Amino acid sequence: xxxxxxxxxxxxxxxxxxxxxxxxxxxxxxxxxxxxxxxxxxxxxxxxxxxxxxxxxxxxxxxxxxxxxxxxxxxxxxxxxxxxxxxxxxxxxxxxxxxxxxxxxxxxxxxxxxxxxxxxxxxxxxxxxxxxxxxxxxxxxxxxxxxxxxxxxxxxxxxxxxxxxxxxxxxxxxxxxxxxxxxxxxxxxxxxxxxxxxxxxxxxxxxxxxxxxxxxxxxxxxxxxxxxxxxxxxxxxxxxxxxxxxxxxxxxxxxxxxxxxxxxxxxxxxxxxxxxxxxxxxxxxxxxxxxxxxxxxxxxxxxxxxxxxxxxxxxxxxxxxxxxxxxxxxxxxxxxxxxxxxxxxxxxxxxxxxxxxxxxxxxxxxxxxxxxxxxxxxxxxxxxxxxxxxxxxxxxxxxxxxxxxxxxxxxxxxxxxxxxxxxxxxxxxxxxxxxxxxxxxxxxxxxxxxxxxxxxxxxxxxxxxxxxxxxxxxxxxxxxxxxxxxxxxxxxxxxxxxxxxxxxxxxxxxxxxxxxxxxxxxxxxxxxxxxxxxxxxxxxxxxxxxxxxxxxxxxxxxxxxxxxxxxxxxxxxxxxxxxxxxxxxxxxxxxxxxxxxxxxxxxxxxxxxxxxxxxxxxxxxxxxxxxxxxxxxxxxxxxxxxxxxxxxxxxxxxxxxxxxxxxxxxxxxxxxx
Numbered sequence: 001x002x003x004x005x006x007x008x009x010x011x012x013x014x015x016x017x018x019x020x021x022x023x024x025x026x027x028x029x030x031x032x033x034x035x036x037x038x039x040x041x042x043x044x045x046x047x048x049x050x051x052x053x054x055x056x057x058x059x060x061x062x063x064x065x066x067x068x069x070x071x072x073x074x075x076x077x078x079x080x081x082x083x084x085x086x087x088x089x090x091x092x093x094x095x096x097x098x099x100x101x102x103x104x105x106x107x108x109x110x111x112x113x114x115x116x117x118x119x120x121x122x123x124x125x126x127x128x129x130x131x132x133x134x135x136x137x138x139x140x141x142x143x144x145x146x147x148x149x150x151x152x153x154x155x156x157x158x159x160x161x162x163x164x165x166x167x168x169x170x171x172x173x174x175x176x177x178x179x180x181x182x183x184x185x186x187x188x189x190x191x192x193x194x195x196x197x198x199x200x201x202x203x204x205x206x207x208x209x210x211x212x213x214x215x216x217x218x219x220x221x222x223x224x225x226x227x228x229x230x231x232x233x234x235x236x237x238x239x240x241x242x243x244x245x246x247x248x249x250x251x252x253x254x255x256x257x258x259x260x261x262x263x264x265x266x267x268x269x270x271x272x273x274x275x276x277x278x279x280x281x282x283x284x285x286x287x288x289x290x291x292x293x294x295x296x297x298x299x300x301x302x303x304x305x306x307x308x309x310x311x312x313x314x315x316x317x318x319x320x321x322x323x324x325x326x327x328x329x330x331x332x333x334x335x336x337x338x339x340x341x342x343x344x345x346x347x348x349x350x351x352x353x354x355x356x357x358x359x360x361x362x363x364x365x366x367x368x369x370x371x372x373x374x375x376x377x378x379x380x381x382x383x384x385x386x387x388x389x390x391x392x393x394x395x396x397x398x399x400x401x402x403x404x405x406x407x408x409x410x411x412x413x414x415x416x417x418x419x420x421x422x423x424x425x426x427x428x429x430x431x432x433x434x435x436x437x438x439x440x441x442x443x444x445x446x447x448x449x450x451x452x453x454x455x456x457x458x459x460x461x462x463x464x465x466x467x468x469x470x471x472x473x474x475x476x477x478x479x480x481x482x483x484x485x486x487x488x489x490x491x492x493x494x495x496x497x498x499x500x501x502x503x504x505x506x507x508x509x510x511x512x513x514x515x516x517x518x519x520x521x522x523x524x525x526x527x528x529x530x531x532x533x534x535x536x537x538x539x540x541x542x543x544x545x546x547x548x549x550x551x552x553x554x555x556x557x558x559x560x561x562x563x564x565x566x567x568x569x570x571x572x573x574x575x576x577x578x579x580x581x582x583x584x585x586x587x588x589x590x591x592x593x594x595x596x597x598x599x600x601x602x603x604x605x606x607x608x609x610x611x612x613x614x615x616x617x618x619x620x621x622x623x624x625x626x627x628x629x630x631x632x633x634x635x636x637x638x639x640x641x642x643x644x645x646x647x648x649x650x651x652x653x654x655x656x657x658x659x660x661x662x663x664x665x666x667x668x669x670x671x672x673x
Contacts, residue, residue, distance in 0.1 A: 004054075007048070007052055007055070008054075008055065010048070011045070011048050011049075011052075011055045011057070012057070014041060014044055014045050014048070015045060015057040015059045015060055016059070017041060018041055018042065018045060018059060019059040021041070045060055046060075053467070056488075056489035056490065057489065057490070058489055058490035058491075060490065073148040073149060073150065073205075074148070074149045075142065075146045075147065075148055075149065076137070076139055076146060076147065076149050077145060077146045078127060078139065078142075078144070078145065078146065078147060078174075078225060079174060079225060079226035080174065080225035080226050081144050081145055082125060082127060082141045082142075082144045082147070082176070082225070083144055083298065083301055083302050083303060084144065084301060084302055085284065085302055085303070085306055085307060085308040086302050086307050086308070087282075087307070087308050087309075087310050088307050088308070088309045088310070089309075089310055089312075091259060091260075091263050093309075094259050094262060094263070094285075094307075094309065095259055097307050098113060098259060100304075101113060101287070101296065101304070101305075103615055103617065104295075104296060104304065104615050104617045104618055105292060105295060105296070105615060105618065106611070106613060106614050106615035106618065112257040112258065113257060113287065114255060114256075114257050114287075114288040114289065115255070115256050115257065115262065115285045115286060115287065115288055116234070116235035116236050116239070116253065116254075116255060116285075116286045116287075116288045117253065117254045117255070117256050117262065117265060117283055117284070117285055118222055118239075118250055118252075118253050118283065118284045118286070119250050119252050119253075119269065119276075119280045119282075119283055119284075120280060120281055120282040120283055120284050120308055120310075121178045121180050121220060121250075121278050121279065121280055122180070122196075122197050122278075122279040122280060122281045123178040123179050123180030123181075123196075123197060123200050123278075123279075124140065124141070124178065124179045124180070124197070124200045124201050124204055125140070125141040125176065125177075125178060125179075126138060126139065126140060126141070126150070126154060126176070126177060126178070126179050126204075126219070127139045127141070127147065127174050127175070127176045127225055128154065128160060128174065128175045128176070128177075129172075129173075129174050129226075130164060130169070130170075130172070130173050130174075130175065131171065131172050132171060132172075133163055133164040133165070133169050134162070134163050134164075135151075135154075135155070135160065135161065135162050135163070136151075137149065137151055138150050138151040138153070138154035138155070140204065143449060144301075148205075150204050150205075152209040153203070153204050153205075153206060153209050153212040154179075154204070154219075155209065156209055156210075156212045156213035156217070157179065157217045157218065157219050159217075159218050159219040159220075159247070159248050160219050160247075161245070161246040161247065164245050164246060165246075166244060166245050166246075168231070168241075169245055170227055170228050170229040171228050171229065172226065172227075172228040173224055173226065173227045173228065173229075174224055174225035174226045174227070175221050175224055175242070175247065176221070176222065176223045176224060176225055177219050177220050177221035177222050177223075177247070178219070178220050178222070179200050179204060179217055179218070179219055180196065180197070180200050180217070180218055180219075180220070180278050180279070181196045181199050181200050181203075181215070181216060181217060181218065182196075182216070182218060182277040182278055183196065183276075183277050183278065183279070184277055185216040185218075186199060188216075189215065189216075195279075196278075196279055197279065199215065200215075200217060203215040203217055204217075218248070218278075219247075219248065220248050220249060220250055221242045221247035221248065221249060222239070222242075222249065222250070222284075223235075223238070223286075224238065230290070232290070233289065233290055233291065234288045234289060234290060235286050235287075235288050235290065235293075236253075236255050236288055238290075239253055252269065255288060262283075262285065262309070265283070266283055266309055266311075269283065270311050270312065273311065280311075281310060281311055282308050282309050282310040282311050283308070283309045284306060284307070284308050284309075285306065285307050285308075285309060286305060286306045287305040287306070292305065293305040295618060297621065299526070301450075301525075314344045314374070314375055315344065315372055315373060315374040315375070315384065316342045316343070316344045316349075316372070316373055317342070317370055317371065317372055317373070317387065318339040318340045318341075318342040318349075318370070318371065318373055319339060319340045319368070319369070319370050319371075320337045320338070320339055320365070320366070320367055320368060320369050320370075320371055320383075321338045321339060321340060321367070322337075322338040322367055323335055323336070323337055323338070323354065323360075323365075323367055323398055324336050324338060325400075325401060325405050326437075327404065327405070327406050327428060327435070327437035327438060327441065328438075328441050329438060329441035329442045329444070329445050329519045330427070330438075330519070330521045331404075331427040331428040331429070331430065331435070331438055331521075332425050332426075332427050333356075333400075333401070333404070333405075333411060333425070333426045333427065333428065334353060334354075334355070334356070334425075335353075335354040335355070335356070335357070335359075335360060335398075335400070336351055336352070336353055336354065337351065337352045337353075337354055337365070337371070337383055338350065338351060339351065339352055339371070339373060342373065344373065344374075344375045344381065347375065349373060349375060349381045351381065352371075352373045352380075352381040352382055352383050353380050353381070353382050353383075354382070354383060355382065355424075356424045356425050356426070357400040357424075357426055358424045359424075360398055360400070363383065363385065363386060364386060364397070365383060365386055365398065366386075366391070366395045366396065366397060366398055367395075367396075367398065368391075368392050368395050369386045369387070369390075369391055369395065370386070370387040370390040370391075371383045371384070371385065371386050371387065372384040372385050372386075372387070400426065404428035404429075404430065404435060404437075405437075406428065406435050406436050406437035406438070407428065407430050407434060407435035407436060407437075407438075409428050409429045409430040409434075409435060410429045411426045411427065411428060411429070412426065412427055412429045413425070413426055413427070414427070417561075431569060431570070431572075431573045431576070432570075432573040432574075432575040432576045433472070433473060433575050433576075433579070434575070439466075439472070439473075440462065440463060440466050441519075442474070442519045443462050443466070443471060443473075443474060443477075444459050444462050445517070445519045446474045446477075446517045446518075446519065447462065447477065448517075450513070450516065450525060451513055451516055451517035452506040452509060452513070452517055453506060454477070454499075454502050454503055454506050455498070455499075455502040456495065456498055456499040456502050457477070457499065457502070457503070464488075465480075468488075470484070470485070473575075473579055473582075474517075474579055474583060475579060475582040475583050475586060477503060478503060478507065478586050478587075480499075480500075480503070482496050482497075482499075482500055485499070507586065507587050507588055508587075508588045508590065509587060509588070509589055509590065510532070510589075510590050510592075511532040511535065511536075511537065511538060511541070511589055511590060511591065511592055512525075512528045512529045512531070512532035512533075512592075513528070514538070514583075514587070514589050515528040515531050515532055515541070516528035518570070518576075518579075518580065520566055520567060520570045521566045521569075521570070522562050522563050522566040523563060523566060523567070526558070527558065527559065527563055530556060530557075530558045530559060531553075531556075531559070532592050533592055533624075533629070534553070534556050534629070535592075536591055536592045536594070537589075537591035537592070538584055538589040538591070542580070542581070542584060545571045545577065545580065548568075548571070550564050550567050550568050550571075551564065553567070554632070554633065555631045555632055555633045555635055555637065556630075556631065556632065557606075557620065557630035557631060557632040558630075558632075559632075594627050595625075595626070595627045596627075598625075598626045598627025598628070599626045599627075599671065599672060599673060600623055600626040600627055600628030600671065600672070601626075601627040601628070602627075603628045603629070603639045603640065603671075604628065604629045604630070604631050604637060604638050604639045604640070605623050605628055605629070605630055605631070605638075605639065605640050605641075605642060605668075606630070606631045606632070606633070606634065606638055606640070606641050606642070606651075607619060607620075607641075607642045607644065608641060608642070608643055608644065608647040608648045608651045608652065609643050609644035609645050609646050609647035609648070610644045610645040610646060611642075611644040611645075611665055612644070612645070612665060619642075622672060626672060634651050634654045634655050634658065634660065635658070636658055636659075636660075638655065638658075638660045639660070639661065640660070640661050640662075640663055640668070640671075641655040641660050641661070641662045641663070642663055642664070642665065642668045643662055643663070643664055643665075644664075644665055
């Protein structure tokens with residue numbers, strides 16, 4: 001066994017080595033190792049840190065973020081968010097996607113949905129702002145809300161027009177597309193970069209535009225963000241205009257209807273993907289009609305009107321070295337296979353999810369087994385099957401724990417009243433912050449981008465601060481001892497001050513993000529928004545927790561028994577109540593501003609019966625856009641019961657008895673004007 005000094009020496013050598021490679025990659029753009037070799041080195045360092053708590057170094061990949069922009073780049077908010085896309089991997093995913101679209105738009109079976117089909121180039125997204133026909137601002141995608149200002153670097157790309165001569169070009173528009181390097185061009189510079197995508201990324205992040213100019217970057221345009229003049233009706237029309245205006249578009253763009261035709265086109269392009277001059281990892285399908293796009297709108301972090309159809313997954317065989325149980329913020333116990341590191345699709349994989357106990361039993365997965373591991377796009381690697389021929393004679397079945405490995409509480413399964421079955425996932429029965437692993441995951445969720453968005457307080461930092469007893473409950477974040485933090489390895493005056501500023505900024509938070517940050521089971525971003533629109537301000541929210549009248553939420557459309565029971569369970573815990581009260585005393589939680597001009601301000605609606613030429617989902621969306629509220633039950637709080645074809649007689653009768661106004665669809669449309 002290695003002694004402490006040898007371990008420290010090995011760790012020191014590896015951190016110095018990764019520091020050297022970071023300088024070569026980010027500052028010099030001349031990496032001398034592949035991505036997979038870098039990933040192995042990074043994993044070795046983190047494994048050592050996890051095994052030996054006394055190991056610390058400011059150059060550790062657990063403390064620094066390799067792709068974070070330098071201070072030389074200013075940031076700017078996108079006028080329209082650059083959101084990610086949902087993924088589809090097979091025809092079933094596509095059928096389900098189209099079914100949801102048809103239901104939302106209330107389309108009939110014979111109504112064909114027309115898609116603009118565009119290759120998904122594996123490059124770097126960029127947004128170009130043109131005002132009065134001149135290119136004035138260029139942004140990276142960043143976090144989708146704000147990006148780095150890389151205007152001068154983008155100006156070096158020949159494919160990007162600096163001035164548009166066409167008279168019909170909008171006065172103010174953001175053109176979006178992908179910056180990439182062709183495979184042939186990459187061959188000439190491959191000694192300096194690990195792969196084409198890294199080359200494009202590294203070049204755009206150069207401090208000196210003259211250095212960027214030396215890299216043969218290309219730009220393909222595919223959409224727009226903000227646009228002052230929309231004089232086209234289809235995505236395909238916009239793509240044609242892009243060519244007229246002088247932008248490059250993809251020659252493989254198509255207009256296709258029908259799932260079978262989409263699948264066939266996908267197969268054809270996948271078979272040719274390695275013959276193309278650019279890396280492509282799938283196809284993007286956009287609803288071609290822009291009016292339909294507008295009606296469909298967005299979910300929390302992606303447009304409803306577009307989906308990415310990824311190419312088939314990469315897979316490889318490896319050996320399971322161990323099976324560990326991870327515990328999430330809701331107490332879910334997830335088994336994870338620690339496998340012998342293997343390169344899958346250019347990425348070194350050392351972990352694979354086993355999903356749950358039932359999955360392990362069904363596939364009879366054991367420690368020591370040789371297994372086939374699949375990695376599909378951004379999906380977490382998972383075990384497909386076991387190679388039984390290579391199984392050891394003395395192998396034993398894996399026994400799932402009956403008590404939480406973290407706190408020792410009993411492990412339970414929830415009973416689903418709808419399916420009349422127990423859930424597949426086992427959970428720690430501990431509530432609140434009593435279980436250490438749950439508590440840590442709750443705090444990680446609390447500081448995440450979708451919640452408080454505290455920069456500098458990433459997952460590893462949260463774990464470190466927990467270990468040092470700096471943070472035990474969420475409100476501890478706002479009472480950190482910055483002098484102590486400044487003395488830690490890897491921290492200094494500047495990084496500590498940046499963390500302090502980020503925490504101070506986060507004290508101003510919207511009500512929906514605050515509710516979401518609490519990590520209440522079954523209360524995701526969408527449900528948090530519904531609750532915030534119901535409460536309007538934090539006073540109403542805290543009043544409910546005091547009165548414990550959660551059943552009053554049963555009339556709120558989208559909030560059901562499952563969510564209400566979760567809220568009851570969460571707020572029945574004294575620690576959770578204490579956390580919420582202390583946070584409210586520290587924070588400035590913004591009230592929901594209703595659209596004062598909304599035609600349906602302070603009005604409540606409920607639907608019964610079938611609506612004509614519009615889906616229930618779209619009708620509800622229209623009411624919410626006009627400051628109205630949707631209720632799920634007939635009560636005295638209901639203003640209007642909208643009766644479509646064949647309404648429920650009981651609901652109509654109940655409404656009339658309570659003095660609720662019953663209107664038809666035409667009368668409802670008049671209210672909307």
